[in-house]
Structures are given as C-alpha cells and as structure tokens.
Amino acid sequence: MTLQVHPEAKALIFDLDGTLSNSLPVHVATWNKVGETYGFTFDPQIVHEMTGRPTIEFARHIVEKYNLTANPEDIVKLKQKAFWDSAELLEPVQEIIAIVKEYHGQLPMSVGTGASRKSAEVQLSELGIADYFDAVVSANDVASHKPEPETFLKCAQLMGVEPTACQVFEDGDLGIEAAKKAGMMVTDVRPHINYGEWDH
Known part of the structure; x- marks a missing residue:
C-alpha cells in the first residue's frame, strides 16, 4: 500500500x-545542545509526544519537567538559533x-x-x-x-x-x-x- x-x-x-x-533527529540534537547549556538531559520522547506544538510550549514543558529557573522565551531563542544553524543536516x-x-x-x-x-x-x-x-x-x-x-x-x-x-x-x-x-x-x-x- x-x-x-x-x-x-x-x-x-x-x-x-x-x-x-x-x-526529528536535528530537533533532538538541538534540544540536547539546549540541555547542555541549561544543565538537563533531554528526553527524546518529548518530541514524539508534542510534535505539532509550537516551540514555546516545548520550552514551558521542559522548564516544568526539569525544574529549571530559565525563562522559556530564552530557551526558545537558543533552540531556534541552534536549529536554523543546523538546517543543512x-x-x-x-x-x-x-x-x-x-x-x-x-x-x-x-x-x-x-x-x-x-x-x-x-x-x-x-x-x-x-x-x-x-x-x-x-x-x-x-x-x-x-x-x-x-x-x-x-x-x-x-x-x-x-x-x-x-x-x-x-x-x-x-x-x-x-x-x-x-x-x-x-x-x-x-x-x-x-x-x-x-x-x-
């Protein structure tokens, strides 16, 4: 079929x-980079669960899940820049x-x-x-x-x-x-x- x-x-x-x-591999890799910056290990399952939602919602979810003090908007900026910089992948x-x-x-x-x-x-x-x-x-x-x-x-x-x-x-x-x-x-x-x- x-x-x-x-x-x-x-x-x-x-x-x-x-x-x-x-x-998805590029998204996971760039979330891993964000994790290195903010001190958490990203769970790739989040990508599968939240596919289709805007990045700000991912960021809010991550702040809550990993008890971060970071501002979700700052996480979004870092994530998006890392993703755009990796576009050739x-x-x-x-x-x-x-x-x-x-x-x-x-x-x-x-x-x-x-x-x-x-x-x-x-x-x-x-x-x-x-x-x-x-x-x-x-x-x-x-x-x-x-x-x-x-x-x-x-x-x-x-x-x-x-x-x-x-x-x-x-x-x-x-x-x-x-x-x-x-x-x-x-x-x-x-x-x-x-x-x-x-x-x-």
Whole structure:
C-alpha cells in the first residue's frame, strides 16, 4: 500500500516536521545542545509526544519537567538559533516530496505546521520545495495550535477550497486530530515512511 492522493481531494495540505522534512533527529540534537547549556538531559520522547506544538510550549514543558529557573522565551531563542544553524543536516522525506512534485500544478497545496514562520521558511528553502506551495500557515499565523483545527482550516481558506475537499498528510497524533476536527481527509504517513533510526 503506497501513499496515495484521495480521488475526491481538491487540495493537499502537508505537515512539515516529520512529514515533508525528516527533521526529528536535528530537533533532538538541538534540544540536547539546549540541555547542555541549561544543565538537563533531554528526553527524546518529548518530541514524539508534542510534535505539532509550537516551540514555546516545548520550552514551558521542559522548564516544568526539569525544574529549571530559565525563562522559556530564552530557551526558545537558543533552540531556534541552534536549529536554523543546523538546517543543512535536514533531509527530505522522499515519499512525501514525490507526491508534492507529482501534484504541483494539478492541485493547490499548502503547508500547515506548528513550527515558527522562520523555521518553516528555513526548512522549505533548505529542502528546495518552497516554490511548490500556494500557502504556508505557521505557528505565528494562528491563535489555536494543533490539535485544534485552525491551522488546517486557514490552509483551506487560503487555497479557496472547502475543508471537506482537502487531504492532510500528517505524522503527528495532534495534527491528525486537528485534521479530523477540521472535517478533512487524513493520511497518517508514518506507516509509509522509513525514518531510519528515528522511526516513530
């Protein structure tokens, strides 16, 4: 069973981290760097549990979990800079990129991500796919993040397509829940992708 576009889909929406971009190893590595600075050992399970949430929520969770006195905003700045500086280590998820390239020009496409606007732009540029999408909705563009449906509903609005005619490709439980709440067709990409040693 390969990844397929639903015959009734009139627009495609892609999550970014773990769907278009195999970024989890880079995220874990950069969180480890943050841990070295602030004196804690990062638990990679946090990435899997919170995939789809904005970085500030990760930072707040980490402050609480490790009883840090640090300001979450300062942690976010350090984490994001470390991630952007490591962008060349990002790898495309070929199975998903193939769909993007095949349907470019045939169906409107957008990215709906919990990443910041800059992080999304850095990743899409590094992967060479920034020009394939009609819209990018980031954590900076919505008030309610995944698992709330706002990210995906905004994608549909920007593409001018009814939510029920949109197909979402996602690897995170929170994103899958958000797509279902939005009334969209959802494809969990995890069974179809080989992430290597960072398999979900």
